[in-house]
Amino acid sequence: MxxxxxxxxxxxxxxxxxxxxxxxxxxxxxxxxxxxxxxxxxxxxxxxxxxxxxxxxxxxxxxxxxxxxxxxxxxxxxxxxxxxxxxxxxxxxxxxxxxxxxxxxxxxxxxxxxxxxxxxxxxxxxxxxxxxxxxxxxxxxxxxxxxxxxxxxxDPRLRENFIQRVYVMYRWKLLCAEPITPSRLTIFHSQHKLIAMSHDQNEARELGRLAASAVKGNAQEIAGQYGTDLMRCLKKTASRGNHVNVLQHIQGYLKKSLDADDKAELTETIERYRLGLLPLIVPITLLRHHFRRQPDPFIGQSYYMSPYPEELTVLNEI
Structure with missing residues (x-):
């Protein structure tokens, strides 16, 4: 991906x-x-x-x-x-x-x-x-x-915010290089929904409603508004609290596949991130591990856990 x-x-x-x-x-x-x-x-x-x-x-x-x-x-x-x-x-x-x-x-x-x-x-x-x-x-x-x-x-948080926005803009330009259809816009939103949630929960919901309103006759107009609203949302630096909400949201996709010990470990890891005791990369790495064993189509297409090259190591510092 x-x-x-x-x-x-x-x-x-x-x-x-x-x-x-x-x-x-x-x-x-x-x-x-x-x-x-x-x-x-x-x-x-x-x-x-x-x-x-x-x-x-x-x-x-x-x-x-x-x-x-x-x-x-x-x-x-x-x-x-x-x-x-x-x-x-x-x-x-x-x-x-x-x-x-x-x-x-x-x-x-x-x-x-x-x-x-x-x-x-x-x-x-x-x-x-x-x-x-x-x-x-x-x-x-x-x-x-x-x-x-x-x-x-x-500043690690500002650096992460900028790098993430550059990669989202790159993908947005790729989307806009061809005629935008309601289906392509919906897929793009699904790929970036969790990223938007980490920046602003309310604006992420509005973006979802906007993408869902696209039909054949207005897709280009809706896409123009969507791109503007998405980049405005992402300009807000993602907060630790919003990241926790997203991590817990992702955790919900594993509720039927993890045993009690794995659930407890994941919950504790997210909590330790919330308290500032661990960087974001730790719960994300643990989630990646579980989804490699139990793939989910929505999580699989999302860019949230792999927003840019791992070599940039920005998630180690926030």
Whole structure:
């Protein structure tokens, strides 16, 4: 079922994070985890909006600043240098390849690429409330695209959330590459229902009702809404409590096949995960073991217990 793991998934990335010397000072911000781990699974498409828009290397530093024209990207030393429209014009020219991505990793704090908490200056005071010019363009024009900053990937839960969303987006794009039928949408939902439940129980139920409402005449329209709602749901970081609910839900599929000792062991393992004494991979591994012996068609098609390559080992840390 995990055939997509054999293919690298196209993900955009700020060029400096791959070691390209494109920073304002001619340097880079090479990220070892991205280069040595994620690069085995993601086909990175590097892009530096500052360089691609025509700025030099090295170049004068820029910043976001409140002006009478709104928030603009201007020179740090010379505020009359305004590169906002230059960056936006360059971003507009990238639509053709941006539309084919399944995710984007951005350089934190950058006035062009920062995804969140970028400094916006007002005189000598700065508020960390901004988004880089290019990053905001991607957010506005490709709202379903999973986006994350390299700094936030150090948080296991945020890293897991991003990687999972990239793989779901990849599968969603595969679904949408052919005409969507009610049957194909229903199957997709069945495959991802438990993942959605781990993020938001109520939204998962709404997604189920939405998928079930698709008929031949409205399947394409329903699918468009479903994709939007699914990616919004998955953007919420999955909680331990929701994972416990999903694990117990999966456990219910084994109630007739496990003996008393196996049931007790599984219940205890889930409880120890709930208490924070075990990582998520432990109850999942135990469940996989039981379902190899007692296969179930619904669980067998679900991506919840194998959402991405095991080599990424993210489930060991949450």
């Amino acid at each position: 995990m055939k997509e793991h054999a293919h690298k998934i196209r993900v955009g990335i700020s060029s400096c994070l791959l070691g390209e010397e494109v920073r304002f000072d001619g340097g880079h911000k090479s990220n070892a985890y991205i280069r040595k781990t994620l690069s085995h699974y993601f086909e990175f498409v590097p892009f530096c909006p500052e360089v691609e828009s025509g700025m030099s290397i090295p170049r004068p530093t820029i910043q976001l600043r409140y002006t009478d024209r709104g928030v603009r990207c201007v020179g740090v030393k010379d505020h009359s240098i305004d590169v906002t429209d230059q960056l936006l014009g360059c971003a507009e020219q990238q639509r053709h390849w941006l539309s084919g991505l399944c995710g984007y990793i951005l350089k934190k704090d950058s006035p062009s690429c920062g995804m969140t908490r970028v400094k916006i200056y007002r005189e000598d005071h700065a508020d960390r409330v901004g988004t880089g010019i290019f990053a905001q363009f991607v957010k506005d024009n490709f709202p379903l695209m999973p986006m994350e900053e390299e700094g936030r990937l150090g």
